[in-house]
Amino acid sequence: MTNFDLDTRVKLNDGHEMPQMGLGVWQVDNHTAKASVQMAVKNGYRMIDTAKQYGNETGVGAGIKASLVDNGLHRDDLFVTTKVFNGDQGYQTTIAGVKGSLQRLQLDYVDLLLIHWPVDHKYKDTWRALEALQKEGLTKSIGISNFDIPRLQDLLTDATIKPAINQMEFNPIDQQKELRQFMQTHDIRLEAWSPLGGGAALNNAEILKLADKYGKSAAQIILRWDIQHDVITIPKSSHEKRIIENSQIGDFELSSEDMQIIDDLDQAKASLWYDDFPWHNPQSKMGDSVKVWPDSPEKI
Template sequence: MKEKVRELSNGVKIPVVGFGTYKLENDNDEVCNMVKEAIKAGYRSIDTASFYDNEEGVGKGITQSGINREELFITTKVWPDDDGYENTMKAFEKSLSKLNLDYIDLYLVHWPTEKIKDTWRALEDLYRQKKVRAIGVCNCTIEQLESIIEFANINPMVNQVELHPNRSEKELIKVCKRHNIVVEAWSPIMRGQLMSNEIIKELAKKYNKSEAQIILRWHLQNNVIAIPKTSSPSRIKENLDIFDFNISKEDMKKIDSLNTGERMKPQKYENLYKVI
């Protein structure tokens, strides 16, 4: 189904729902088993990061899944401690080795820092060397994103940000659309905090879907890629079962009304790159 993938600015196709692995750990093979479970359920996009300290487990799950590598879309990220050109190149090779892969589908700058120019140059070189199929950023504001576009030779193809009904980022989405940048949502269901919201509960009952499915469908209809994370096998399947219904415009507006613009909690890394 065409709706299940989006096309990046370079023509690479990315699934519209990915499996998030934040706080899933290598210990006791938890992340390995969850990645296998997700792939078995139909996920083809797996999102990790060096900071999550679980790339080895993710790689093991990919290998043990038995799915052809070409069918999967794997994302990882470079952490601020590894910013700058040389550090980023080394961090990438380390991630590649831990994941036991020959290439990465999407490599992201986890948080932009004052060394973003050098870090981004490294990502551009990795892209030119065909070690990555696409490059992008995370957690960039409109100002930060436009600053990066000014000096970039290759524009970011993705901006992955905290995005959910309480923080809908409508202006950022508009700017990204103008620059042909796909928006991804981390914590798309706000780590479960919206499950008791009366509007969400009402719509779940109306459409005969779970609260999480309503929120994930809202993301899709806003052209935002969602990366939900769960360690529950039943919810892994449930989160992917969102392609058989549409939320009406009226009900989409009800969900939009929940926006406060607030983060779930303050992020200490958000001011590492100050645009002057």
């Protein structure tokens, strides 16, 4: 049986380890982010994933600070990830932007720093900045997010440090099979964003049958599938019951036949909307900015 609990860690190509499951906080305002982090850490989570673009680094930082005190933990007990905002990409602007993220998070360093998206003509300079930030000790590991094979190949031609992670959309409907195979040959770990796949996966008839078979929720079936594929996963929830439920996947294992049932659900749909961002297509209608929430970070 593939053993799993919230203390389960995976080794990265730089020698560092990270929890295999953590909490995602995309589309969560600062107040909710603070509360979600506190609930997650209280219930055993040790990894938190945020980004400048989410607009909630302040709330996440406040939640981390409170959680360390509330649970008698030290900073190095938690694994914290943030990401370089597209508007900050470039060498000097990335360094300045990351230092701003650290201030909002109230941290001296993050455990993992990712390039959020491969901004045209800038991501190589951004990567050089991440290499420098790692050497300076402001991040332990560095990686990327939303890089397809051509962009990842391009980055690798000049990188002196190989990305440890590529964080991609990964769920039963979108399984990134070709990219996963490419990453495996380069010893780059896959971390799944949107691991539950929304209604298309959670309401899928085959997954619901498996949920009934194993006496688990559809979300637990999907997250267990992630774990058995050796994928790092960061399900998002702001409800304590679901935060706890998401982690309760260590007491069963999907059979190889049932793993194949989910593998066969892949629709190979495109999740990398490069043409929808202004940094790639000036005519784009999709905005590319830091989210603005109704709650004021100054009140966190």
